[in-house]
Amino acid sequence: MMKQCGMRVSALFIRALSLTLTLALISCGDRRVDNYLELSCPGVATDQSRSFMPLVKSGRPVLVLIDPSFSQFEKDQIAAAAASWNAINSVRGRRNFFEIENARPERVSVLKSGPNCDFTNGEFDTVSIVREVDSSFWSKVDTNSDHPPGITIRCPSRDGLTISKQATVINPGRAFSSQFRSVVMHELGHVLGLGHSCADPRKGETPSEKFVDCDQLPKNHPYRNAVMYPLLRIGEVKEELRANDVERGQCIAQNSL
Numbered sequence: 552m553m554k555q556c557g558m559r560v561s562a563l564f565i566r567a568l569s570l571t572l573t574l575a576l577i578s579c580g581d582r583r584v585d586n587y588l589e590l591s592c593p594g595v596a597t598d599q600s601r602s603f604m605p606l607v608k609s610g611r612p613v614l615v616l617i618d619p620s621f622s623q624f625e626k627d628q629i630a631a632a633a634a635s636w637n638a639i640n641s642v643r644g645r646r647n648f649f650e651i652e653n654a655r656p657e658r659v660s661v662l663k664s665g666p667n668c669d670f671t672n673g674e675f676d677t678v679s680i681v682r683e684v685d686s687s688f689w690s691k692v693d694t695n696s697d698h699p700p701g702i703t704i705r706c707p708s709r710d711g712l713t714i715s716k717q718a719t720v721i722n723p724g725r726a727f728s729s730q731f732r733s734v735v736m737h738e739l740g741h742v743l744g745l746g747h748s749c750a751d752p753r754k755g756e757t758p759s760e761k762f763v764d765c766d767q768l769p770k771n772h773p774y775r776n777a778v779m780y781p782l783l784r785i786g787e788v789k790e791e792l793r794a795n796d797v798e799r800g801q802c803i804a805q806n807s808l
């Protein structure tokens with residue numbers, strides 16, 4: 552009996568390893584994510600100059616409102632992820648990218664009709680990190696057999712250059728708890744205005760000479776190692792920002808003042 556049981560577990564484990572998690576971004580209710588901006592910064596290669604999205608230009612840190620329904624472990628991981636981003640803001644007279652607030656329930660965004668901009672309590676300079684495990688919500692997120700553990704819904708302002716409001720939604724049940732911080736790190740990158748480290752046409756991202764196609768990158772390329780790469784393998788942990796994330800994050804810092 553014991554042996555049979557063990558085999559079943561390992562067979563399941565092998566199958567899990569072959570899957571990847573997609574880390575999603577949804578822009579303003581539709582699934583187009585091609586409202587990318589072009590920024591030029593020293594240290595950012597030309598093939599990524601169009602990997603940026605509308606920025607948060609408030610002159611203050613983005614206030615991260617943590618949904619009280621997260622566990623204490625999850626709240627701590629969110630704070631640690633925000634601290635990692637803060638540590639790379641090296642602009643002179645620097646300010647942090649993020650400030651953390653363990654929010655009262657009434658401060659946190661409420662998603663009403665799915666992954667679109669119809670949510671409450673959104674402000675241009677705040678982001679709620681919402682814990683959502685309802686399968687009816689996630690069934691509206693899932694496309695092309697992607698089952699993302701987190702999404703960031705960004706609602707650009709009319710001119711398309713800045714953000715009017717945004718919210719990040721996380722389903723902790725869709726990744727191992729050891730990956731929770733990796734997922735949050737990635738989504739907080741989107742909150743700042745970072746697109747993926749390469750364009751994934753399967754997600755509506757248009758590759759060009761200014762935004763390299765993920766499929767063209769060799770194995771172990773730095774853009775694949777980035778926290779902002781669009782896929783995270785099952786069990787893979789990315790809790791430290793990589794060179795690519797740092798270069799592009801500092802570019803955001805220089806352009807967000």
Ligand SMILES: [Zn+2]
Binds near residue numbers: 575576737741747781
């Ligand atoms: Zn993403």
